[in-house]
Amino acid sequence: MSTSQPETSRSTGRDEDQFTPDALLHTAPGKDVTPEDLVMATGRDITPANLEWARRKLESEGPSAVERLLP
Template sequence: MSTSQPDASRSYRDRTTPDKLLHARTGTEVSPEDVVLAAGRDLTPRNLEWAKRKLEQEGPAALDKLLP
């Protein structure tokens, strides 16, 4: 039976995702739900209001600031 453990013989560079493949957005509109989830918060009315205010103040960059 095989396991899903990473192959220890692979180099560090082979196991990491290159920066050019990491994207915060796909060109689509950013929703308050996106901001809440990117912040690691639960989808509650209070958190959605917080996200709406954050998007109004910072625009789509609000999501980029939350993601690495």
């Protein structure tokens, strides 16, 4: 005999069918962008070579470098 509760069906109302507003999907990098942040934004593994690439990119472009990678 099962003691589990039946699953409650979810409402499929209009509110759940709407998309996330575009403004909420954009990044807002501050001054605290780290090389690790930049590497992860590219989808690469955090390796010494990738961290060095990210350090150089942050030095030349500043924190806005991550904005070029993310929407």
